[in-house]
Amino acid sequence: MKPPPSTASSVGLRRLRIDDAHEMTTVLADPALYTFTGGQPPAEDDLEKRFAIKAPGRSPSGAEIWLNYIVTLGTEQLAVGYVQATIPADTATADVAWAIGTQWQGRGIATGAMTQFLDVLRDHRITELIAHIHPDHIASQRVAECLGMTRTSEIVDGEESWSAALHPQM
Template sequence: MLITTDRLVLRRFRPGDAETLAAYRSKPAVAIYQSWRAPYSVERARYAIETMAAADPEQPGWFQYAVELASRGTHIGDVGVNLNDNLRQAEIGYTIAPEHQGHGYATEAVRAVLDHLFRRGLHKVSAECDARNVASARVLERLGFTREGLLRGHTWIKGEWTDDLIYGLLEEDYFGAAS
Protein backbone atom coordinates (compact mmCIF):
# COMPACT_ATOMS: atom_id res chain seq x y z
CA MET A 1 0.00 0.00 0.00
CA LEU A 2 1.51 3.26 -1.12
CA ILE A 3 0.05 6.76 -1.12
CA THR A 4 2.05 9.62 -2.58
CA THR A 5 1.75 13.39 -2.57
CA ASP A 6 3.99 16.04 -4.06
CA ARG A 7 6.28 15.93 -1.02
CA LEU A 8 5.46 12.71 0.83
CA VAL A 9 5.29 8.96 0.53
CA LEU A 10 2.95 7.08 2.89
CA ARG A 11 3.92 3.42 3.02
CA ARG A 12 4.07 0.35 5.22
CA PHE A 13 6.54 0.47 8.07
CA ARG A 14 9.82 -1.36 7.50
CA PRO A 15 12.24 -2.81 10.07
CA GLY A 16 14.69 0.03 9.28
CA ASP A 17 12.16 2.57 10.64
CA ALA A 18 12.58 1.39 14.24
CA GLU A 19 15.23 3.93 15.21
CA THR A 20 13.40 6.95 13.80
CA LEU A 21 10.08 5.75 15.27
CA ALA A 22 11.71 5.37 18.68
CA ALA A 23 13.44 8.75 18.35
CA TYR A 24 10.36 10.86 17.66
CA ARG A 25 8.12 8.88 20.03
CA SER A 26 10.74 9.48 22.75
CA LYS A 27 10.50 13.25 22.49
CA PRO A 28 8.52 14.68 25.42
CA ALA A 29 6.80 17.20 23.10
CA VAL A 30 5.42 14.26 21.07
CA ALA A 31 4.65 11.80 23.87
CA ILE A 32 2.80 14.33 26.04
CA TYR A 33 -0.48 13.94 24.12
CA GLN A 34 -0.10 10.25 23.27
CA SER A 35 -0.81 7.00 25.09
CA TRP A 36 2.86 5.99 25.29
CA ARG A 37 5.50 7.30 27.66
CA ALA A 38 8.92 8.64 26.73
CA PRO A 39 11.44 7.24 26.31
CA TYR A 40 10.16 4.85 23.66
CA SER A 41 12.77 2.14 23.20
CA VAL A 42 14.05 0.83 19.88
CA GLU A 43 12.98 -2.67 21.02
CA ARG A 44 9.43 -1.42 21.56
CA ALA A 45 9.54 0.28 18.15
CA ARG A 46 10.67 -2.98 16.52
CA TYR A 47 7.76 -4.83 18.12
CA ALA A 48 5.32 -2.09 17.05
CA ILE A 49 6.62 -2.25 13.49
CA GLU A 50 6.20 -6.05 13.40
CA THR A 51 2.58 -5.58 14.49
CA MET A 52 2.02 -2.74 12.00
CA ALA A 53 3.55 -4.74 9.15
CA ALA A 54 1.10 -7.60 9.77
CA ALA A 55 -1.97 -5.31 9.58
CA ASP A 56 -4.18 -5.10 6.48
CA PRO A 57 -5.36 -1.55 5.62
CA GLU A 58 -8.49 -2.97 3.97
CA GLN A 59 -9.60 -4.90 7.09
CA PRO A 60 -11.06 -3.63 10.39
CA GLY A 61 -8.55 -2.47 12.97
CA TRP A 62 -5.54 -0.18 13.11
CA PHE A 63 -3.15 0.33 10.22
CA GLN A 64 -0.19 2.71 10.50
CA TYR A 65 1.35 4.42 7.49
CA ALA A 66 4.97 5.51 7.79
CA VAL A 67 5.33 9.06 6.45
CA GLU A 68 8.55 9.86 4.63
CA LEU A 69 9.86 12.82 2.68
CA ALA A 70 9.73 11.88 -1.00
CA SER A 71 12.84 13.89 -1.84
CA ARG A 72 15.08 12.32 0.80
CA GLY A 73 13.41 9.07 1.84
CA THR A 74 13.53 10.32 5.45
CA HIS A 75 10.96 8.80 7.82
CA ILE A 76 9.31 11.74 9.64
CA GLY A 77 6.13 10.40 11.22
CA ASP A 78 3.06 8.24 10.89
CA VAL A 79 -0.66 8.29 10.21
CA GLY A 80 -2.88 5.67 11.83
CA VAL A 81 -6.29 4.57 10.59
CA ASN A 82 -8.65 2.45 12.69
CA LEU A 83 -11.15 1.00 10.21
CA ASN A 84 -14.49 0.13 11.79
CA ASP A 85 -16.01 -3.35 11.43
CA ASN A 86 -18.66 -1.90 9.08
CA LEU A 87 -15.87 -0.74 6.68
CA ARG A 88 -17.69 2.61 6.32
CA GLN A 89 -16.22 4.51 9.27
CA ALA A 90 -12.71 5.08 10.58
CA GLU A 91 -10.79 6.95 13.23
CA ILE A 92 -7.57 8.71 12.27
CA GLY A 93 -4.50 9.84 14.20
CA TYR A 94 -1.11 11.23 13.24
CA THR A 95 2.32 12.05 14.59
CA ILE A 96 5.06 14.11 12.96
CA ALA A 97 8.55 14.43 14.45
CA PRO A 98 8.98 17.89 16.04
CA GLU A 99 11.83 18.88 13.74
CA HIS A 100 9.48 18.39 10.77
CA GLN A 101 6.43 20.13 12.24
CA GLY A 102 5.29 23.50 10.95
CA HIS A 103 5.81 22.62 7.27
CA GLY A 104 2.31 21.32 6.53
CA TYR A 105 3.36 17.66 6.44
CA ALA A 106 0.65 16.49 8.87
CA THR A 107 -2.04 18.26 6.85
CA GLU A 108 -0.68 16.88 3.58
CA ALA A 109 -0.33 13.32 4.89
CA VAL A 110 -3.76 13.22 6.52
CA ARG A 111 -5.40 14.78 3.45
CA ALA A 112 -3.89 12.03 1.28
CA VAL A 113 -5.19 9.32 3.61
CA LEU A 114 -8.63 10.97 3.78
CA ASP A 115 -8.77 11.11 0.00
CA HIS A 116 -7.93 7.41 -0.16
CA LEU A 117 -10.52 6.50 2.49
CA PHE A 118 -13.37 8.53 1.07
CA ARG A 119 -12.70 7.37 -2.49
CA ARG A 120 -13.02 3.78 -1.29
CA GLY A 121 -16.48 4.56 0.08
CA LEU A 122 -16.15 5.55 3.71
CA HIS A 123 -19.02 7.56 5.15
CA LYS A 124 -17.23 9.21 8.09
CA VAL A 125 -13.77 9.67 9.56
CA SER A 126 -13.42 10.69 13.20
CA ALA A 127 -10.53 12.00 15.26
CA GLU A 128 -9.95 12.68 18.92
CA CYS A 129 -7.24 14.82 20.46
CA ASP A 130 -6.23 16.13 23.84
CA ALA A 131 -7.86 19.55 24.20
CA ARG A 132 -4.45 21.07 25.02
CA ASN A 133 -3.05 19.92 21.68
CA VAL A 134 -3.90 23.10 19.79
CA ALA A 135 -1.68 22.27 16.80
CA SER A 136 -3.44 18.94 16.22
CA ALA A 137 -6.87 20.57 16.47
CA ARG A 138 -5.78 23.17 13.90
CA VAL A 139 -4.73 20.42 11.48
CA LEU A 140 -8.14 18.77 11.76
CA GLU A 141 -9.99 22.05 11.30
CA ARG A 142 -7.81 22.96 8.31
CA LEU A 143 -8.83 19.64 6.74
CA GLY A 144 -12.52 20.42 7.15
CA PHE A 145 -13.28 18.37 10.25
CA THR A 146 -16.13 19.63 12.42
CA ARG A 147 -15.62 19.82 16.16
CA GLU A 148 -18.43 17.62 17.40
CA GLY A 149 -17.77 17.76 21.10
CA LEU A 150 -15.67 18.23 24.17
CA LEU A 151 -15.41 15.34 26.61
CA ARG A 152 -14.48 16.95 29.92
CA GLY A 153 -12.19 15.01 32.24
CA HIS A 154 -12.59 12.05 29.90
CA THR A 155 -9.20 10.35 29.74
CA TRP A 156 -7.02 9.31 32.67
CA ILE A 157 -3.52 9.38 31.25
CA LYS A 158 -0.10 9.83 32.78
CA GLY A 159 -1.51 10.60 36.20
CA GLU A 160 -4.11 13.20 35.22
CA TRP A 161 -7.58 13.59 33.77
CA THR A 162 -7.60 15.27 30.39
CA ASP A 163 -10.29 16.81 28.22
CA ASP A 164 -10.71 15.39 24.73
CA LEU A 165 -11.90 17.14 21.59
CA ILE A 166 -13.99 15.03 19.22
CA TYR A 167 -13.93 15.75 15.48
CA GLY A 168 -15.74 14.25 12.52
CA LEU A 169 -15.68 14.57 8.76
CA LEU A 170 -18.42 13.20 6.52
CA GLU A 171 -17.81 12.03 2.97
CA GLU A 172 -20.24 14.62 1.58
CA ASP A 173 -18.47 17.43 3.44
CA TYR A 174 -15.05 16.24 2.31
CA PHE A 175 -15.99 16.13 -1.36
CA GLY A 176 -17.97 19.35 -1.04
CA ALA A 177 -14.90 21.08 0.43
CA ALA A 178 -12.55 19.49 -2.11
CA SER A 179 -14.45 20.85 -5.12
Protein backbone atom coordinates in the same frame (compact mmCIF):
# COMPACT_ATOMS: atom_id res chain seq x y z
CA MET B 1 19.21 23.89 12.68
CA LYS B 2 15.76 22.85 11.49
CA PRO B 3 15.15 21.41 8.04
CA PRO B 4 13.69 23.83 5.49
CA PRO B 5 9.91 24.19 5.25
CA SER B 6 8.22 21.41 3.35
CA THR B 7 6.06 21.65 0.31
CA ALA B 8 3.03 19.47 -0.26
CA SER B 9 4.81 17.69 -3.11
CA SER B 10 7.67 16.56 -0.86
CA VAL B 11 5.43 14.76 1.66
CA GLY B 12 4.80 11.07 1.01
CA LEU B 13 3.32 8.00 2.66
CA ARG B 14 4.52 4.42 2.76
CA ARG B 15 2.96 1.40 4.42
CA LEU B 16 4.36 0.61 7.85
CA ARG B 17 7.04 -2.11 7.89
CA ILE B 18 8.67 -3.77 10.87
CA ASP B 19 12.07 -2.46 9.76
CA ASP B 20 10.77 1.13 10.10
CA ALA B 21 11.28 0.75 13.87
CA HIS B 22 14.92 1.84 13.74
CA GLU B 23 14.26 5.11 11.91
CA MET B 24 11.04 5.82 13.81
CA THR B 25 12.79 5.44 17.17
CA THR B 26 14.69 8.62 16.30
CA VAL B 27 11.58 10.40 14.97
CA LEU B 28 9.66 9.64 18.17
CA ALA B 29 12.58 10.28 20.58
CA ASP B 30 11.69 13.79 21.80
CA PRO B 31 9.74 13.66 25.11
CA ALA B 32 7.98 16.90 24.06
CA LEU B 33 6.08 14.86 21.46
CA TYR B 34 4.11 13.26 24.31
CA THR B 35 2.99 16.49 26.00
CA PHE B 36 -0.65 16.02 24.99
CA THR B 37 -0.84 12.26 24.51
CA GLY B 38 1.10 11.01 27.50
CA GLY B 39 3.63 8.26 27.34
CA GLN B 40 7.30 8.41 26.61
CA PRO B 41 9.65 7.79 23.71
CA PRO B 42 9.65 4.10 22.75
CA ALA B 43 12.69 1.86 22.65
CA GLU B 44 13.52 0.34 19.26
CA ASP B 45 12.71 -3.22 20.34
CA ASP B 46 9.32 -2.07 21.66
CA LEU B 47 8.58 -0.41 18.33
CA GLU B 48 9.60 -3.57 16.46
CA LYS B 49 7.11 -5.59 18.52
CA ARG B 50 4.38 -2.99 18.05
CA PHE B 51 5.04 -2.72 14.31
CA ALA B 52 4.99 -6.52 13.95
CA ILE B 53 1.44 -6.46 15.32
CA LYS B 54 0.31 -3.45 13.27
CA ALA B 55 2.01 -4.14 9.91
CA PRO B 56 -0.41 -6.88 8.76
CA GLY B 57 -3.19 -4.29 8.76
CA ARG B 58 -5.74 -6.10 10.91
CA SER B 59 -6.20 -6.57 14.64
CA PRO B 60 -5.33 -10.07 15.89
CA SER B 61 -9.03 -10.72 16.51
CA GLY B 62 -9.95 -9.52 13.02
CA ALA B 63 -12.43 -7.05 14.50
CA GLU B 64 -10.56 -3.99 13.18
CA ILE B 65 -8.69 -2.93 10.08
CA TRP B 66 -5.51 -1.05 10.93
CA LEU B 67 -4.05 1.34 8.37
CA ASN B 68 -0.60 2.53 9.44
CA TYR B 69 1.64 4.64 7.22
CA ILE B 70 4.99 6.29 7.73
CA VAL B 71 5.08 9.96 6.68
CA THR B 72 8.13 10.64 4.55
CA LEU B 73 9.80 13.77 3.31
CA GLY B 74 11.73 14.38 0.10
CA THR B 75 13.05 12.08 -2.57
CA GLU B 76 15.12 10.23 0.03
CA GLN B 77 11.85 9.36 1.86
CA LEU B 78 13.12 10.44 5.26
CA ALA B 79 10.68 9.24 7.93
CA VAL B 80 9.25 12.20 9.86
CA GLY B 81 6.08 10.80 11.46
CA TYR B 82 3.07 8.59 10.95
CA VAL B 83 -0.64 8.58 10.17
CA GLN B 84 -3.01 5.84 11.18
CA ALA B 85 -6.63 4.75 11.11
CA THR B 86 -8.56 2.17 13.06
CA ILE B 87 -11.65 0.92 11.25
CA PRO B 88 -14.05 -1.42 13.01
CA ALA B 89 -14.88 -4.28 10.63
CA ASP B 90 -18.06 -3.79 8.62
CA THR B 91 -18.21 -0.03 9.21
CA ALA B 92 -17.38 3.02 7.13
CA THR B 93 -15.97 5.03 10.06
CA ALA B 94 -12.25 5.56 10.64
CA ASP B 95 -10.73 6.75 13.89
CA VAL B 96 -7.68 8.66 12.65
CA ALA B 97 -4.52 9.98 14.28
CA TRP B 98 -1.27 11.57 13.20
CA ALA B 99 2.08 12.47 14.72
CA ILE B 100 5.02 14.33 13.25
CA GLY B 101 8.43 14.43 14.93
CA THR B 102 8.98 17.70 16.77
CA GLN B 103 11.82 18.91 14.55
CA TRP B 104 9.53 18.76 11.50
CA GLN B 105 6.42 20.31 13.05
CA GLY B 106 4.96 23.62 11.92
CA ARG B 107 5.63 23.05 8.21
CA GLY B 108 2.29 21.70 7.03
CA ILE B 109 3.58 18.13 6.92
CA ALA B 110 0.77 16.65 9.03
CA THR B 111 -1.88 18.37 6.92
CA GLY B 112 -0.19 17.24 3.69
CA ALA B 113 0.16 13.67 4.92
CA MET B 114 -3.41 13.46 6.19
CA THR B 115 -4.72 14.93 2.94
CA GLN B 116 -2.99 12.09 1.08
CA PHE B 117 -4.22 9.60 3.67
CA LEU B 118 -7.81 10.62 2.95
CA ASP B 119 -7.40 9.01 -0.49
CA VAL B 120 -6.30 5.76 1.18
CA LEU B 121 -9.40 5.95 3.38
CA ARG B 122 -11.62 6.59 0.37
CA ASP B 123 -10.17 3.46 -1.25
CA HIS B 124 -11.43 1.60 1.84
CA ARG B 125 -14.89 3.17 1.35
CA ILE B 126 -14.66 5.25 4.52
CA THR B 127 -17.38 7.90 4.77
CA GLU B 128 -16.79 9.28 8.27
CA LEU B 129 -13.65 10.43 10.09
CA ILE B 130 -13.24 10.73 13.83
CA ALA B 131 -10.21 12.07 15.70
CA HIS B 132 -9.65 12.56 19.42
CA ILE B 133 -7.60 15.68 20.16
CA HIS B 134 -6.43 17.12 23.47
CA PRO B 135 -8.24 20.43 24.10
CA ASP B 136 -4.92 22.29 24.40
CA HIS B 137 -3.31 20.79 21.29
CA ILE B 138 -3.87 23.73 18.95
CA ALA B 139 -1.65 22.37 16.15
CA SER B 140 -3.65 19.14 15.86
CA GLN B 141 -6.88 21.12 15.99
CA ARG B 142 -5.65 23.15 13.02
CA VAL B 143 -4.84 19.98 11.08
CA ALA B 144 -8.34 18.66 11.83
CA GLU B 145 -9.87 21.93 10.63
CA CYS B 146 -7.86 21.76 7.39
CA LEU B 147 -9.33 18.28 6.85
CA GLY B 148 -12.84 19.68 7.24
CA MET B 149 -13.34 18.19 10.68
CA THR B 150 -15.37 19.96 13.35
CA ARG B 151 -15.26 19.64 17.11
CA THR B 152 -18.16 17.70 18.62
CA SER B 153 -19.45 17.87 22.19
CA GLU B 154 -18.14 14.37 22.96
CA ILE B 155 -15.14 13.95 25.30
CA VAL B 156 -13.25 10.64 25.30
CA ASP B 157 -10.51 10.12 27.88
CA GLY B 158 -10.10 13.89 28.26
CA GLU B 159 -9.83 14.46 24.51
CA GLU B 160 -12.33 16.25 22.32
CA SER B 161 -13.87 14.26 19.49
CA TRP B 162 -13.69 15.81 16.04
CA SER B 163 -15.56 14.43 13.04
CA ALA B 164 -16.15 14.92 9.34
CA ALA B 165 -17.94 13.26 6.48
CA LEU B 166 -15.53 11.92 3.87
CA HIS B 167 -16.87 12.32 0.37
CA PRO B 168 -15.62 10.45 -2.71
CA GLN B 169 -13.22 12.34 -4.96
CA MET B 170 -14.84 13.55 -8.13
